[in-house]
Amino acid sequence: xxxxxxxxxxxxxxxxxxxxxxxxxxxxxxxxxxxxxxxxxxxxxxxxxxxxxxxxxxxxxxxxxxxxxxxxxxxxxxxxxxxxxxxxxxxxxxxxxxxxxxxxxxxxxxxxxxxxxxxxxxxxxxxxxxx
Numbered sequence: 630x631x632x633x634x635x636x637x638x639x640x641x642x643x644x645x646x647x648x649x650x651x652x653x654x655x656x657x658x659x660x661x662x663x664x665x666x667x668x669x670x671x672x673x674x675x676x677x678x679x680x681x682x683x684x685x686x687x688x689x690x691x692x693x694x695x696x697x698x699x700x701x702x703x704x705x706x707x708x709x710x711x712x713x714x715x716x717x718x719x720x721x722x723x724x725x726x727x728x729x730x731x732x733x734x735x736x737x738x739x740x741x742x743x744x745x746x747x748x749x750x751x752x753x754x755x756x757x758x759x760x
Contacts, residue, residue, distance in 0.1 A: 630747050631658045633674060635667035635693065636682040636709070641732065645680060652740055664688025671697045676704060678747060681726070683710040683717065691724040698725035705746050 632649060634657060636642050646657045658674050661667035664685040671679055679697060683690040694706050705728075708721040713731035721729040728746055730739055 630678060631656050631674065631676040633657075633659045633661065633667070633671055633676040633679045635661040635664070635670075635679060635685060635690070637662045637684075637686055638682070641682075641709075648736060648740065649743075662686075664690060664693035667693045668696045668700075671704065672700055675701060678743070679704060679706045680743075681706055681708050683708050683721065691720055694721070694724040694726050707743070707746055 634642050634645055636645075642660050646660070649657055658676055659670045661670050662685075665688045667679065667681060667685065667690075668688070679694075681690045681694055681697075685693060690708055694708060697704060697706055706726050707728045707730060708724070708726040709730050709732050710717050710721075711732050713733070718729045728742060730742060
């Protein structure tokens with residue numbers, strides 16, 4: 630499992646990288662600090678999973694997700710936001726994200742969802758949108 634982390638908060642990127650390296654059999658292949666860089670790195674690195682901040686500078690995470698899913702439809706994109714709620718989950722789903730998590734969720738829940746999203750898609754090709 631190759632992972633790209635797209636977030637302008639260096640503390641969050643560092644935290645997620647450490648957790649994934651310790652707890653998850655995945656490899657962080659790249660990091661991006663804005664939406665344009667996220668799209669470019671996703672297209673070049675072709676990760677299995679992109680962890681995308683909703684509020685990226687220059688090109689927001691919603692538009693970056695749309696572009697990644699257009700060029701790499703099988704790449705799983707999970708959007709993270711500082712705020713949670715139905716509006717944010719719906720916006721993430723509308724952009725093509727496979728899931729949404731609040732950055733404030735407990736790390737055990739984040740890891741559980743990353744494991745779930747890294748599994749092959751169900752026969753119907755749809756994953757359950759999670760909160």
